[in-house]
Amino acid sequence: MRAIARPRRSLFGDEGRLTPYLYLLPHAILFFMFVIYPIFKGFWVSLTEWNMFFNEGTFVGLANYARLFNPESIQNAYYWQALKATLLFVVISVPPLVLISLGLAVLVTGNLPWRSFFRTIYFMPTALTISVVAVMWRWIFQGDVGFANWILRTLGSDAIPWLTTQPYAWISILIATVWWTVGWNMILLVSGLNAIPHEQYEAATIDGANSWKSFLYITLPNLRPILLFIVITTVIASFNLFGQPQLMTGGGPSRSTFTVMFYIYGEAFGNFRMGSSAAMSYVTAVIMLVATLTQARLFSAKDQDS
Amino acid sequence: MKRNRYLRFSFILALLVALIFLFPLYWMVATSFKLESVTTAWPPQVFPNPITLDNYRTIIGNPVDTPVFQWFFNSALAATSYTLGSIAVSALAAYALARLRFPGRQLYFWICIASLVVPGVIFLIPNYITIDTLGWVDRYPALIVPGMATATGMFLLRQFFLSIPSELEDSARIDGAGRFRIFWQIVLPLSKPVVLTYGLMSFLNNWNDYLWALIVTYSPSMRTLPVGLMTLQGRYIHQYGTMMAGAVLTALPALILFLLVQRYFVKGIVLTGIKG
Numbered sequence: 001m002r003a004i005a006r007p008r009r010s011l012f013g014d015e016g017r018l019t020p021y022l023y024l025l026p027h028a029i030l031f032f033m034f035v036i037y038p039i040f041k042g043f044w045v046s047l048t049e050w051n052m053f054f055n056e057g058t059f060v061g062l063a064n065y066a067r068l069f070n071p072e073s074i075q076n077a078y079y080w081q082a083l084k085a086t087l088l089f090v091v092i093s094v095p096p097l098v099l100i101s102l103g104l105a106v107l108v109t110g111n112l113p114w115r116s117f118f119r120t121i122y123f124m125p126t127a128l129t130i131s132v133v134a135v136m137w138r139w140i141f142q143g144d145v146g147f148a149n150w151i152l153r154t155l156g157s158d159a160i161p162w163l164t165t166q167p168y169a170w171i172s173i174l175i176a177t178v179w180w181t182v183g184w185n186m187i188l189l190v191s192g193l194n195a196i197p198h199e200q201y202e203a204a205t206i207d208g209a210n211s212w213k214s215f216l217y218i219t220l221p222n223l224r225p226i227l228l229f230i231v232i233t234t235v236i237a238s239f240n241l242f243g244q245p246q247l248m249t250g251g252g253p254s255r256s257t258f259t260v261m262f263y264i265y266g267e268a269f270g271n272f273r274m275g276s277s278a279a280m281s282y283v284t285a286v287i288m289l290v291a292t293l294t295q296a297r298l299f300s301a302k303d304q305d306s
Numbered sequence: 307m308k309r310n311r312y313l314r315f316s317f318i319l320a321l322l323v324a325l326i327f328l329f330p331l332y333w334m335v336a337t338s339f340k341l342e343s344v345t346t347a348w349p350p351q352v353f354p355n356p357i358t359l360d361n362y363r364t365i366i367g368n369p370v371d372t373p374v375f376q377w378f379f380n381s382a383l384a385a386t387s388y389t390l391g392s393i394a395v396s397a398l399a400a401y402a403l404a405r406l407r408f409p410g411r412q413l414y415f416w417i418c419i420a421s422l423v424v425p426g427v428i429f430l431i432p433n434y435i436t437i438d439t440l441g442w443v444d445r446y447p448a449l450i451v452p453g454m455a456t457a458t459g460m461f462l463l464r465q466f467f468l469s470i471p472s473e474l475e476d477s478a479r480i481d482g483a484g485r486f487r488i489f490w491q492i493v494l495p496l497s498k499p500v501v502l503t504y505g506l507m508s509f510l511n512n513w514n515d516y517l518w519a520l521i522v523t524y525s526p527s528m529r530t531l532p533v534g535l536m537t538l539q540g541r542y543i544h545q546y547g548t549m550m551a552g553a554v555l556t557a558l559p560a561l562i563l564f565l566l567v568q569r570y571f572v573k574g575i576v577l578t579g580i581k582g
Contacts (some may be wrong), residue, residue: 024414027399035421038432045431055438075318088352104323112316121324125331127564129514129532132557135539136334139546144504145346147333179330187572216311238427243516247536258363261427261517263307268431269521278431285425 026101042278050274057275064279075267078255079280082263085256085289090238093174097234098227100178101185106184106215109193119190123183130180130243137176138163138248163249171256173244185230192226213296228299232292239288260284334557338362338550347548364542371541376527377534378492382559383447385513385532391450392508392535393501396459401489403460405475406469415464418457430521437522447532448522453512461505464502467493499573506571513560531556 011018011202021200046064072091104122110113125133139149141162149159162168162265196219204214220227242261245251269276337345338361339354365374402408403415433452442448474496475488483491494501519530529537535556543549564571 017408019485020402020408020411022401023398023406026395027460028414029449031421031457033422033436034429034433034452035457036417036454038429038436039424041423042428042432045435052434055435078313093436095414107316107323111313111319113313114317114320116569117322118324119572120565121327123568123572124561124564126325127510127514127560129535129560130516130530131535131539132334132553135549135553136330139550140330140336142546145348145350147350150348178513194570196330207524227533236425243533247539253511264427264430264520265517268434274431274435278428281427281431285428288425288427289423290526 003102010102029270041281045274045284046278052272052274064276065283067276068279070282075280078258078263078285079260081255082258082260086239086241086259089170089224089241089259090172090235092170093238094231096174096178096236097182097202097238098230099187101230102189103188104182105189105193109190119187125180126183126266128180131247133176133180134244134247137172141172164253166253166256169249169253173248176244176248185234188230189223193224199251225300227289228296232295235291235295236288309349310477313466334550334553337546338554340547342547361547362528364548364582365538365551365555371526372534372538373527374534374552376554377529377531378559380528381513384446385509388454388512389505389509392454392456392459393505394454396504397463397494399460399503400463400467401493404464405472418460422457430517434521442522444525444528445522449519452518462500462504463497468496470496502570506567509563557574
């Protein structure tokens with residue numbers, strides 16, 4: 001922006017023409033190697049029969065994709081089953097993950113005593129790694145002597161084989177996931193709630209609105225951008241479900257909690273079929289992208305209505 | 307009057323939820339201090355009696371198959387190097403994009419932003435192949451280098467740098483400071499809140515990473531804590547006390563760090579308005 005004429009810049013040095021690129025270079029090299037290049041490399045791998053031992057592939061065209069759509073193949077059966085399981089989890093997990101975090105956020109804003117203490121408690125599980133979360137909940141839901149069944153028996157009902165029968169396997173995974181991740185969304189919503197100008201509530205009270213009406217007509221519309229962000233990131237996170245089934249249920253009972261990420265991982269690093277696995281990740285990526293863009297569009301369409 | 311009753315109700319509700327949130331952690335810790343013969347007692351012991359360190363001894367006392375301290379060292383080394391590297395790389399790029407004028411500046415910025423819509427699932431296999439080609443499988447760089455240059459870090463820092471008044475830098479230039487010195491001694495210190503927030507996010511992401519670390523390491527001595535805990539599960543599947551001792555050892559460093567910095571962390575998230 002400075003309008004000082006600079007006669008002839010050298011290449012390096014403080015005002016050198018190449019100097020800005022030196023600042024950019026470390027980021028650019030790594031970003032290219034591990035973010036840009038793999039987008040294309042992965043697609044290439046999906047067109048090959050990849051040999052992990054020699055680390056090279058034989059071009060097979062669209063065969064890996066064709067197998068996904070060929071009802072005779074095992075990949076076809078397992079992939080779509082996994083996709084259905086994943087979508088089921090998205091459907092059952094996103095509403096509680098969003099609504100509970102909204103409830104908690106409302107609970108810990110305002111004048112509540114000890115509110116930062118409560119925030120810390122609810123937010124704390126997000127600092128844990130998935131294997132700790134899974135080991136912990138697996139023990140609580142353990143079939144014979146787990147704590148959950150102790151409560152049930154104390155209340156006089158029968159024990160439930162939580163991790164080995166449906167729908168309880170999903171319920172166990174859902175409870176562990178809510179406990180683990182709900183704090184993130186809560187913190188974001190707390191910052192959204194604190195940003196709403198107080199005058200809006202005062203004006204509503206003068207107009208005779210009760211607290212439910214203020215929530216509906218002031219809180220929610222103000223939170224819309226942050227809610228959009230939360231819904232989209234929560235859908236993506238639920239779509240990526242991997243550690244909970246791998247460590248809690250092993251994908252069972254009878255593959256019912258075997259998710260897409262779990263299958264993609266298993267196909268590549270259990271069955272050593274990188275090409276097939278890469279093809280699945282591309283199909284999955286397209287589905288996720290379409291889902292994300294649809295949600296963004298739905299939200300903005302609602303914007304135009306109101 | 308009504309307001310008071312509402313507050314009291316909220317407080318009791320918040321307290322109940324807090325107890326529910328804390329219970330799994332308590333149960334993990336309590337189990338880890340029980341004798342293995344009592345962990346499966348019926349009805350369960352709510353308080354461990356007697357309190358024992360046996361489970362911790364079992365875990366720590368097997369440095370060949372379950373080298374817990376080595377895992378801790380691996381996790382700490384990887385997370386620390388990753389965090390420092392990621393901050394350095396992102397901050398340098400962000401400074402160039404925010405303050406320097408050069409052809410391709412806008413293009414690079416938008417390529418980074420556009421990459422954010424690409425679902426993470428597709429990076430797993432090609433990046434593994436890259437690591438394999440570089441000969442990094444089962445070695446530290448595989449845990450440190452791949453995720454270092456992020457679009458998020460670059461974006462966060464760039465936005466913050468743009469908000470710093472450029473008069474500060476101009477006066478430093480008049481005093482004869484060079485570009486890098488301005489970056490290092492003026493811009494970075496002024497950006498402390500964002501740098502720390504991004505640093506903490508990076509640290510926890512790397513420390514808690516499971517899938518990638520699972521794929522790129524295989525020897526017991528190269529595992530990180532989250533993956534090591536999984537190998538414990540394979541070994542001590544029915545020894546709940548030992549498993550919980552392993553879980554406690556894995557969880558403790560992250561929880562301590564979290565509690566030390568969480569106030570700052572929360573402020574930073576509010577400030578930057580983003581998520582991992």
